[in-house]
Amino acid sequence: MQAIIVDDEPLALQRLERLLKEFNGIKIVKTFQDPRKALQYVSNQEIDIVFLDIDMPEVNGMMLADKLMQKKPDISLVFVTAYNEYAVEAFELNALDYVLKPVQKERLAKTLSRILKGEQKPKIKQEVIETKMLCLFQHISYTNPSIGTKKISWRTMKAQELFAYLVQNRGRTIHREALIDLLWPNSDLEKAIPHLHTTIYQIRSTIKKHGLAIRISYMDEGYRIEMEGMKLDIEEWEAGVRTLPRVSLETIEQHQALMKLYRGDYLAEHLYIWAEGERERLLFIWLEHAKQVASFFVQNEQYTEAILIYKQIQAKNPYLEDGYLGLMKVNAILGYQSKVIKEYQALMERFHFDLGIDPRKEVIIWYRNWLKSI
Structure with missing residues (x-):
């Protein structure tokens, strides 16, 4: 040899x-x-x-x-x-x-x-399964047509968080000191470096165990992660929202599929502070998309579907008037007066008690006009 x-x-x-x-x-x-x-x-x-x-x-x-x-x-x-x-x-x-x-x-x-004796480490199999997708909505998992959705098992919580952080910064080299400040802020550099190397090794082992087409490289005293043939649910979803034609009878099924792909807020189960900005950004895109889809259902008199989406909007952002207003308008069309009043009261209580302000004028004006009409 x-x-x-x-x-x-x-x-x-x-x-x-x-x-x-x-x-x-x-x-x-x-x-x-x-x-x-x-x-x-x-x-x-x-x-x-x-x-x-x-x-x-x-x-x-x-x-x-x-x-x-x-x-x-x-x-x-x-x-x-x-x-x-x-x-x-x-x-x-x-x-x-x-x-x-x-x-x-x-x-x-x-x-x-x-x-x-031939006990070398096994040769790496060139079997990138392009249909695998890494999922970051709600929690870290991956999907495959043969196994469905599967959570990734991590040896330590540090390995899980470091992996998620590198994926969020995919394609960028993150200096090792920045990673140490993130995960071991109270440790001195000399003691923290072995912890970092151990955690990187654990991540590589986990990636290999699950057969994920992801590579972690070390360069310029930092680490970077590359998605090598592995799809990412947040990228697929966001690209779909931004490129799909407006909601119509011809495209509604595709828009509904995108709604299903958003299984939950970005890394919602993990609550990493550094992920909050990205979580809010993706949620904003989802809310705007959801309002468009709900509006389409209202226009096409598919009120049950519209109500379900407005309730999702309300649950995801209880301080956004759109969910309440959408439900009020649909219930008004259906003649459910008590439900309209209930939604308006819930909105006012939420804003007054939690925020100490009124909802936007558009909502108040619509409600007063509706009261005059009944």
């Missing part, structure tokens, strides 16, 4: 090379002190295994491992590190094994035994 060694310490590199040459079945074809040269070499050569140090300047082992996996997903990585066992676990990124410095021949023998 073809292997290379990457370590910025010449003595450590020479020692590991000398030890590896004592074993049959593995050939050290090149050694590197510069991780960037190692990456360039691997890009153009068939290499089975990379032995790499973690603590290297400029491009550390974590960064190099990410870049190697991007270029050669089937390559096996063996970390050689001076970190203690807990820290090593934190840095375990798609690794076949890790070996502590100073490297001992007996320990190295165990690693090579696994390699030579």
Whole structure:
């Protein structure tokens, strides 16, 4: 098997090379002190295994491992590190094994035994299921035609929150210090970094376990998440709302399908403070769309459907007059006078007791005119 060694310490590199040459079945074809040269070499050569140090300047082992996996997903990585066992676990990124410095021949023998017996990590299957969709409405889950909707099981709450945060900032690199400030605000940087690496590893493991076409990369001292063939419900829904022609007899079924796709407010079950802005933005789009659909049903005398939507509007934003006014108008058409009065009273109580203000004049004027007409 073809292997290379990457370590910025010449003595450590020479020692590991000398030890590896004592074993049959593995050939050290090149050694590197510069991780960037190692990456360039691997890009153009068939290499089975990379032995790499973690603590290297400029491009550390974590960064190099990410870049190697991007270029050669089937390559096996063996970390050689001076970190203690807990820290090593934190840095375990798609690794076949890790070996502590100073490297001992007996320990190295165990690693090579696994390699030579064919116990490498399984090759990554190229089976991106394009029909899978990551869902962030209400809670984090994913859908697949064969299994329906399935929640994602997370090892820790920190892993779940970090994943959600990276997805919200998909396509952007978030500096590790910003992530630490978000999740471990009271920890010093030196202690928090291993926690961050452990959490990233847990996320990668969960993504792999569920077979999601999502990749997390490390670059510029930060992390970014890429949706590689995986759809996202909030993107599909928002694109549909913005591009679908106005509500009509020809498009109403498509608009209703979009209404169903909005299964609940964005990450509503998780209540992350940093998600509130996006939650409010998406809810505003939903409210505007819902009002259009409800208005269509009223115009077409489909009052039951209109009432259901106005009640949803009322439930999602009890301080928005539109839900109450819509219900009042529909009940007025149907001749349910007591229900009109009940909705108006509920609206006034909500605004007076909670906000200390009146609803907008349009609602009050409509109600007074209606009272005069009955």
